[in-house]
Amino acid sequence: MLKTYKTLNTYVTNALDAAFPEESANAKQHGQVIDPQLGRATKAEFGDFQINGVFALAKIFKQSPRAIAMAISKQLQVNDDFNNICLKPEIAGPGFINLTIKENYLKSEIAAQLNDNRLGVPIVQPQNPKETLKPIVVDFSSPNIAKEMHVGHLRSTIIGDSIARILEFRGYPVLRLNHVGDWGTQFGMLITYLKLVAPHALTTANAIDLGDLVAFYRKAKERFDNDKEFQSSSRNEVVKLQAGDQESLKAWKLLCDQSRKEFQKIYDRLAVKLTERGESFYNQYLKDVVDDLNSAGLLTTDNGAKCVFLEGIIGKGGQSHPVIIQKTDGGFNYSTTDLAAIRYRLSAAPIGDGAHRLIYVTDAGQANHFSGVFQVAKRAKWIPKGCRIEHVPFGLVQGDDGKKLKTRSGATVRLKDLLDEAIDRARHDLEQRLREEGRKEDGHFIEKVATTIGIAAVKYADLSQNRTTNYQFSFNRMLALQGNTAPYLLYALVRIAGINRKGVQYNPSVMELDFKEPQEWNLIRELLKFDEVILEVEEELLPNRLCNYLFELSQVFNRFYDQIPILNTTEPIRTSRLSLCRITSETLKVGLNLLGISTLERM
RNA sequence: GGGGCUGUAGCUCAGUUGGAUAGAGCGACGGUUUCCUAAACCGUAGGCCGUGGGUUCAAGUCCCGCCAGCCCCGCCA
Numbered sequence: 001m002l003k004t005y006k007t008l009n010t011y012v013t014n015a016l017d018a019a020f021p022e023e024s025a026n027a028k029q030h031g032q033v034i035d036p037q038l039g040r041a042t043k044a045e046f047g048d049f050q051i052n053g054v055f056a057l058a059k060i061f062k063q064s065p066r067a068i069a070m071a072i073s074k075q076l077q078v079n080d081d082f083n084n085i086c087l088k089p090e091i092a093g094p095g096f097i098n099l100t101i102k103e104n105y106l107k108s109e110i111a112a113q114l115n116d117n118r119l120g121v122p123i124v125q126p127q128n129p130k131e132t133l134k135p136i137v138v139d140f141s142s143p144n145i146a147k148e149m150h151v152g153h154l155r156s157t158i159i160g161d162s163i164a165r166i167l168e169f170r171g172y173p174v175l176r177l178n179h180v181g182d183w184g185t186q187f188g189m190l191i192t193y194l195k196l197v198a199p200h201a202l203t204t205a206n207a208i209d210l211g212d213l214v215a216f217y218r219k220a221k222e223r224f225d226n227d228k229e230f231q232s233s234s235r236n237e238v239v240k241l242q243a244g245d246q247e248s249l250k251a252w253k254l255l256c257d258q259s260r261k262e263f264q265k266i267y268d269r270l271a272v273k274l275t276e277r278g279e280s281f282y283n284q285y286l287k288d289v290v291d292d293l294n295s296a297g298l299l300t301t302d303n304g305a306k307c308v309f310l311e312g313i314i315g316k317g318g319q320s321h322p323v324i325i326q327k328t329d330g331g332f333n334y335s336t337t338d339l340a341a342i343r344y345r346l347s348a349a350p351i352g353d354g355a356h357r358l359i360y361v362t363d364a365g366q367a368n369h370f371s372g373v374f375q376v377a378k379r380a381k382w383i384p385k386g387c388r389i390e391h392v393p394f395g396l397v398q399g400d401d402g403k404k405l406k407t408r409s410g411a412t413v414r415l416k417d418l419l420d421e422a423i424d425r426a427r428h429d430l431e432q433r434l435r436e437e438g439r440k441e442d443g444h445f446i447e448k449v450a451t452t453i454g455i456a457a458v459k460y461a462d463l464s465q466n467r468t469t470n471y472q473f474s475f476n477r478m479l480a481l482q483g484n485t486a487p488y489l490l491y492a493l494v495r496i497a498g499i500n501r502k503g504v505q506y507n508p509s510v511m512e513l514d515f516k517e518p519q520e521w522n523l524i525r526e527l528l529k530f531d532e533v534i535l536e537v538e539e540e541l542l543p544n545r546l547c548n549y550l551f552e553l554s555q556v557f558n559r560f561y562d563q564i565p566i567l568n569t570t571e572p573i574r575t576s577r578l579s580l581c582r583i584t585s586e587t588l589k590v591g592l593n594l595l596g597i598s599t600l601e602r603m
Numbered sequence: 604g605g606g607g608c609u610g611u612a613g614c615u616c617a618g619u620u621g622g623a624u625a626g627a628g629c630g631a632c633g634g635u636u637u638c639c640u641a642a643a644c645c646g647u648a649g650g651c652c653g654u655g656g657g658u659u660c661a662a663g664u665c666c667c668g669c670c671a672g673c674c675c676c677g678c679c680a
Contacts, residue, residue: 035620042622052622055660065660093623094660144680181680279680305678313606321605327678334680365674367607395608396673403673433642465616469609470673477615481642483628484616491642499639536619548617551627562644581639603642 001101001109002120002531004085005038005049008099011082012036012051015075020068023061032060036072040532046092047100048525054095065095073097103521107513110524114579119587120531123171134354135173137345138164140361141267141274144181145259146190146217148210149266151405151413152363155394155471158462160361161272161596162543163392169594170538175275175353179341180263182256182278185331186217188238191251192230193220202251210262213255238331242283266415270455271596282340286332289340290325296380304328308376323372335373342377346387357388359541364393364468392541395470405473423454425475430603449603453479453487456597460486463595464547484551489588490600492554495561496585497601499578502567513576519560520580526556527583530591543595550591557584 016036017024024034037053051072058065073089076082085105090098113120126133140160143149164176193216194201201207201216208216223230241248260276267274290306293299298308300322307322323335348354360370370391377383399405407413427450434441441449461478465471481487515521533549536542566577589599 037620037622039622040619043624046623050622055622059660096623142680185679303677307677322677324678329678331678333678337680363674364608366680368675369680371607393608398673429642437640466618469616472615474615477629480629485628487642488628491640495640495643497640502639540619544617545619548627555627558643559645561639562641565638567639602640 001048001528002122002535004101004105004109005532008049008082008085009036009038011076011079012038012072015072015079015082016057018078019071019075020057020061027060034060041098044522046096047087047090047098049099049101051097051099054097058095066091069095069097101525103515106521106524106528107515109528110579110583111513113527113583117586119583119590120528121169121534122531125171133171133173134356135175136167136357136359137175137177137353137355138167138359138361139177139179139341140164140359141272142179142181142362143259143263144186145256145278146186146213147181147259148214149263149415151397151415151418151473154397154415154418154458155462155467156361156363157267157270157272158459158596159392159394159467159543160359161270162463162546162594163359163361163541165594165596166534166537166543166546169590170534175345175355176273178274178276178278180259180276180278183280183283183337184333185234185238186221187241187252187255188234188236189220189224189230190217190255191241191248192234192237193223194251202254205254205257207254208258210258213258235329266419269419270459271598279334279337282337282344285340285344286336289336289343292343292382293325293339293376293380298376298379299325308379310372310375311379313372321372323376335369335376338370338373339377339380339382342373342389343382346382346384346389356386357390359390359392361392361394364395367391367393390541392467394467398470398472400472400474402472419455419458422458422475422479423450425479426450426454426457429479429481445602449600452598452600453490453603456486456490456592459595459597460489460547463543464551466542466544484547486597487603489550489554489592490603492557493585493588493592493599494601494603495558496581499566499581501601512572513579514572515576516573517564519556519564520577523556523560523580523584526553527580527587530587534594546591546594550588550595553584553587553591 013036016034027034034057035053036051037056038049038051041047041050051069054065054069054072057063057068061068069091073091076086076089085101087100087102090100092098124133138160140163141153141157143153160176164174168174190213191202198208198216201213224234237248241252256278290299293308294306299306300309301307302309302322305322305324305328306326307324309320309322311320313321324333325336325339326332342358344351345353345355345358362370374389374391377389383389397405405413407417427446430446430450430453433439434446457475457478461473462471464484477483478485479487481491515524529549533546537546560580564577566581567574569577592599
């Protein structure tokens, strides 16, 4: 009901001006904001929308809130267009004005939604029709080459994918960038070590698998920390690699390919699409970053390192806190790469992405880092007007003990194992239910349902939480059949699919929808909120708001389903109710799809 | 020492630009099945919104202090 809200807001503002022409003109002249503060009703008993601004106006106009409310209400009722949408405004409490949408209006809105595959969500348009939309970069997932994806990559991957899906649905061109850690000192270590113990791995594709690579990496790191000679040859190796030595580059590429294949398996299971553009991509732009910062006068050499000292952030010893741009040994580090990435992403094609919004989905622990890097980018004037650059932080994944999630042996949890376990548990639950209900299903069905539910549960549990807080991971809770979980939502869809399976033909000859039960109106009102939710998530980047909405929709639907006969009624009631089922089903499917969750017909 | 995030029911969490009597789920207790998947629905109990101030007609929400937990802090990412 976005459009309805906007329309009503105009009517209410006009009514306010009409009721208090002098006062409002006078207040505006004095720079005071005259806002009726129209918002969604906080409770169903208050109707659909409420006007909250009367109290602030009471002060400005020096009149009682109730008197103002009465005057606005009176003016609203003079407007026939308003009367077509709303019932007579109710003045409640000390001076709230409650607006309730007329049933006829709701009926026409829901009828329009029935024939709209976007379910009322508008497609974004460029401000100037001659221009094309500028892309949005969503930077997420970002595992490190030569390491396995672990639970730490879960949230970034799932949340980033959902944000990207929502922006895509709105019509933005979205660049889903996987900023993989494919460069830096670790490769010097790894290549040096492999030269010693497994040289064939550096010349032959698929010679070792990722698990071995991870083990080699660990050993290389250990040796690096304890062996001076190894250290210097590792550093040498990095220099060779950065200088473009053919042999080193070939080895590096092989290692990257090996990791890439493993990452892709996970992304395929999660149905996540990403464009890989690792840190190495920005190598060629690092020098420009340094030069730019230097000519902007931002660079200071401190203890041999080239730094930008941050404004407003005091570090150790009361000194201004630095962002290190170039190390004493001439090497660059991640801040430099991130700065190069910002510059590239915001620059116009062909030497950049020409994006207008950059979204970084990483853990909250990097908040300081990003605020520092963003500050440097701003001061270097790399962020054009109208461009947004945002860190979208999320909390840690914790175990039941409230500490960082680990395996029983204390090791990091591999993402692959975590997904496997979710699916295994879903399968186990399903088989138990089949036994209890005496149902027989073939293996294919069981696999499909278990996989869908398992992955859905993992994703939904993560997304349904406000991302800023730490997140307590629990298989039991996420796979629970009741409550705000993926299985509950999927079940609502299955119920609708069950109705459709009864062989009932949807009867399009019924032109006029007819509703009379409160459960129907509740469902209609809920269905009409979808567009508002999507736009809110687009702005706030909080997918849990969408989850919350889908859960509430499922609850309202389940009440409707439970308390109102759908098939056992006469026309046009039956088709009207089937229409509600249809829109509910579409909304849940679209909504879950925006969360990256696939749905089922039976479960 | 500095910085960031968090603190809401027994547990896990929502809480929209500050709005009316703070919400959900789980767990607990009680009820509902001639009907479309009961994996559901209905009801009961459960709160000093960490704490002390301040701003406001109005504060869980904004500002300041304090307490507790987690995370980060110069050449790793």
